[in-house]
Amino acid sequence: MKISRRASLAMLTALAAATLIGCGKKDETPAPAASAPAAAAAPAKAEPLKVAFVYIGPVGDAGWTFAHDKGRKAVEEKYGDKVKTTFVENVPESAADAERVIRQLAVDGNKLIFGTTFGYMEAMLKVAKEFPDVKFEHATGFKTADNLAQYDVRTYEGAYLAGVVAGKMSKSGKLGVVASVPIPEVIRNIDSFTLGARSVNPKATTRVVWVNKWFDPGKEREAATTLIGQGVDVLMQNTDSAAVVQTAQEKGVYAFGWDSDMTSFGPKAHQAASMINWSVYYNKRVGEVLDGTWKTGSSWLGLKEDGIDLGAFNPDLPADVKALVAERKKAIIDGSAPIWKGPVVDNTGKEVVAKDAVADDAFLHGIKFYVQGVEGKVPG
Incomplete structure (x- = not known):
């Protein structure tokens, strides 16, 4: 069908008007808000400090090992999800047994290991040399190293x-x-x-x-x-x-x-x-590992320190x-x-x-x- 110039002009005019109307609608109706830039990702939560305790006897409900385990629980209560504690009980003082347990705890990722009896001293010295990035603490002994401290209570x-x-x-x-x-x-x-x-x-x-x-x-x-x-x-x-x-x-x-x-x-x-109140020492030393101030040395707590x-x-x-x-x-x-x-x-x-x-x-x-x-x- 033949379209006259006038009709063509009318159609073009109508189309332009429609386009303008469409543009006007778009301006009147706010565009969906552009997605805000993604918030900076929250820093990954720090992994808890893994702390291990090696006990000479069973935890039980009284005595030496029981007192140490009360100290371990005090650490959990004070530091919450900043720490993860574990313990191994009934570990003999023989070098082979003590070394095996202490070494495995280090391999498992524990960064602070407490050995709670005199007879673990030599085993802890040996394992400490193998794991220089792990902090070791030995109770009642007298030898130390760069990453091995000694502690005791004035019983x-x-x-x-x-x-x-x-x-x-x-x-x-x-x-x-x-x-x-x-x-x-x-x-x-x-x-x-x-x-x-x-x-x-x-x-x-x-x-x-x-x-x-x-x-x-x-x-x-x-x-x-x-x-x-x-x-x-x-x-x-x-x-x-x-x-x-x-x-x-x-x-x-x-x-x-x-x-x-x-x-x-x-x-x-x-x-x-x-x-004995071991929590005084355990809370202090765990806190020092967490804040990066831990140092080796010897400690002997008594009545004065509430040990x-x-x-x-x-x-x-x-x-x-x-x-x-x-x-x-x-x-x-x-x-x-x-x-x-x-x-x-x-x-x-x-x-x-x-x-x-x-x-x-x-x-x-x-x-x-x-x-x-x-x-x-x-x-x-």
């Missing part, structure tokens, strides 16, 4: 205060200690217990039975029974189970919790407990005895009455700390003798 302070109570409560003046392994740490505790007892009863004596293990409830019970059979009426222990307190309860004598409150195992026998205390007193313990403990504790903390102030004499009559002298930490770490009042000889 002898708790032992001394327990001795003060024992000296006051004993009727026979015969005290006993169920001892684990004859290293300076344990000998120091026996001696300090005796110094505390003899400070209130100069005639008090201490007998010792060694079980040569840290945790062996059967042997601990047998040792306690032997001491009671020898006339001992107050027992202290440097072993990890509650067997001594249980035996004391059964035999009608007194005892002390060691490393933790053991009241529940012998409510009548349990006079007080020397309790050890004598508490969980028996409700029937006389008020004057508890008051005396509080007085002695204050004097130890403020330095006015150090435990190891001379004259101190060993049980052969030899003066080991001169009059008015105060034993330093180097001396205390090397103790291998019994003080006056402890019967027998230190095992060779």
